[in-house]
Amino acid sequence: MDQGTMIETEAQGGVMAAEAAARAALLWRCWPDGKKSCPRCHAQSPYILAEGRLRCGTCRYTFHDFTGRWLNLSGLSPAQWLELARAFALDANTREAAAAANISYNTAFKALTVLRLAILAQGTDARQLLGPQTGLSGLFSSGKLCPSPEAATGEIPVYGILSQGQRVFVDMVPELTAESLLHFNHNFHLRVARLGHILITDRYKTYDGLVLCGDDRLPYHYLLRHQGQPFAESGSPFWLYARERLRQFKGLSARRFPLYLKELELRFNRQGEDLLPMFLDALCAPIPTSAIV
């Protein structure tokens, strides 16, 4: 073996060892007690087939260790997932995260969409956000991300920013739509500021402000300017934090907006904490069946 081949073989050995370690780290999060069960009927002790596949003895479903979990929505290897999630936990943008995981920008963009969906799915309001009103569930189907989901239709959802001490909770306000917000702006002098496609309002009930991200469906030219700024523009610590970051996100759309809101909610509430374990747990969690169309 010449020196070049030896170096190559060693490098391959290193890559394989890194993959094996990453796989073990993710497996442990998927199956903490080591006992595997069928993702379909939850029967325990599946048969082990060739090439790491498993078969349920009860319903005969064939699956593998990551079937039905968020990380399986993307074709990333365990080591690539680990590197991507580590970079994202350190607040890397898509380009930086792609470089860290040694994958293309587009692959990283899609994988970060999966990670953001997984983060959102951990929230107490996940059922509502993955429901029909946001259109988020249109981003994936049959265990895969949709390569080019159809444009969102229907009403544009409105979210509320609720501050409680140092913490914030951003939730969907299902009884409101973009139309009701324009109505309040016209008839009740609700102050509204615009940031690209995003609208942020003055205080509303217990909320620091209402926020939405619209698109061509929204008649922005109907907005009336009232004197003064909406409260959130100067008085909501979360909004001041989120506003600058939202400006930098590429690919922001009405449908993807809640993904970014929930990511920022988590980052805001967990400043100074290591987010990686949380991200990995989220990726390894099963996709809720209510969200599978």
Ligand SMILES: [Zn+2]
């Ligand atoms: Zn089964």
